[in-house]
Amino acid sequence: MSSDWFDALVNELSRLPGIGRRTAARLAFALVDDRELSRSLSDVLRRTFEMIHECPVCRNLTDSEMCQVCLDRSRGNSLCVVENVADLKSIDEAGLFRGRFFVLHGLLSPLDGIGPTQLGFDRLVALVRETGAPEVILALDATADGEATCSWLGRALEPTGTRVTRLARGLPSGASVEMIDSGTLVQAFEGRQKI
Ligand SMILES: [Zn+2]
Numbered sequence: 295m296s297s298d299w300f301d302a303l304v305n306e307l308s309r310l311p312g313i314g315r316r317t318a319a320r321l322a323f324a325l326v327d328d329r330e331l332s333r334s335l336s337d338v339l340r341r342t343f344e345m346i347h348e349c350p351v352c353r354n355l356t357d358s359e360m361c362q363v364c365l366d367r368s369r370g371n372s373l374c375v376v377e378n379v380a381d382l383k384s385i386d387e388a389g390l391f392r393g394r395f396f397v398l399h400g401l402l403s404p405l406d407g408i409g410p411t412q413l414g415f416d417r418l419v420a421l422v423r424e425t426g427a428p429e430v431i432l433a434l435d436a437t438a439d440g441e442a443t444c445s446w447l448g449r450a451l452e453p454t455g456t457r458v459t460r461l462a463r464g465l466p467s468g469a470s471v472e473m474i475d476s477g478t479l480v481q482a483f484e485g486r487q488k489i
Contacts, residue, residue, distance in 0.1 A: 300326070351421065353397040353414055355379050369393055372429040373422060375447065377401055377440075381471040385433055388476045390483045393429075396421060401439035402446055413443070415450050422454045431486060432460040435470050448489045459486040 300322060308318035325332045348354070349361035356362070363369065363386070372393035376382045382395045398413040410416070422430060430451055434440040444460050451458050461471075461482040474482070 348397075348399075352395050353399060353417070354382060354395060355397075363395055371425045371427050372431065373418075373425070373427045374431045374433050375418065376433050376471065377435060378472070381433065384472055384479065385483075388479050390480060391431070394425070394427075398434075398443070401434065401437075402443045403439050410446065410450070415447065418447070419450055419454060422451060422456050427456050429457045429459060431483075432458065432489070433471055433483075434460070436461075437468055437470075444489060458489050460489050461486050 303322045303325070304315065304318045307313055307321050308315050310318075313321070325335070345357040346355045347357075349356045349364055351360060351364045354361040354363055358365075363382075370393040372391075373396055374382075374385060374391050374393060375396045375398065376385065377398055377400065379397060382397055385391055386395070396414075396418050400408050400413055402408060402410070402413065421427070430447075432444045432447055434443055448458050471479070
């Protein structure tokens with residue numbers, strides 16, 4: 295099968311992370327074959343994107359005024375800074391950390407025009423001051439952009455007097471937080487270091 299609409303579907307699917315053109319074509323065939331699946335998937339996608347927005351406190355995605363993490367009063371005031379919502383879920387579901395989160399929605403990448411403003415650094419610093427967070431854990435990827443983001447944040451947070459730590463041992467060089475197994479994540483958390 296080859297037509298403009300099919301190619302368009304494959305093109306969109308292949309923009310998802312980890313999906314090459316072969317997989318995208320398989321998914322496209324599955325969607326074309328199952329109209330009920332296609333309809334419910336498009337309904338869920340539309341509903342999701344009509345309702346979700348960034349939590350005004352931590353930039354997690356939510357369909358209510360504030361996200362579930364911020365509403366949970368049993369959590370401590372330490373903050374874990376993550377690149378995206380997938381990383382937040384990985385760390386939260388591993389049960390390693392019972393504090394609050396802050397989602398950057400990216401890493402510093404000046405060549406792509408992503409700087410401290412886009413990542414909400416000012417809001418993060420203000421949040422640390424407001425909550426008096428005793429520790430800020432930078433749970434960011436061990437990549438060049440991740441390193442650059444850590445050192446920027448280390449400097450930006452220094453005047454607040456909070457203890458700034460980052461994930462270390464266990465996180466392989468070039469690895470993404472979202473992709474590593476929970477055992478490695480436990481090690482990385484336990485081996486976090488002050489920066
Ligand atoms: Zn929140």
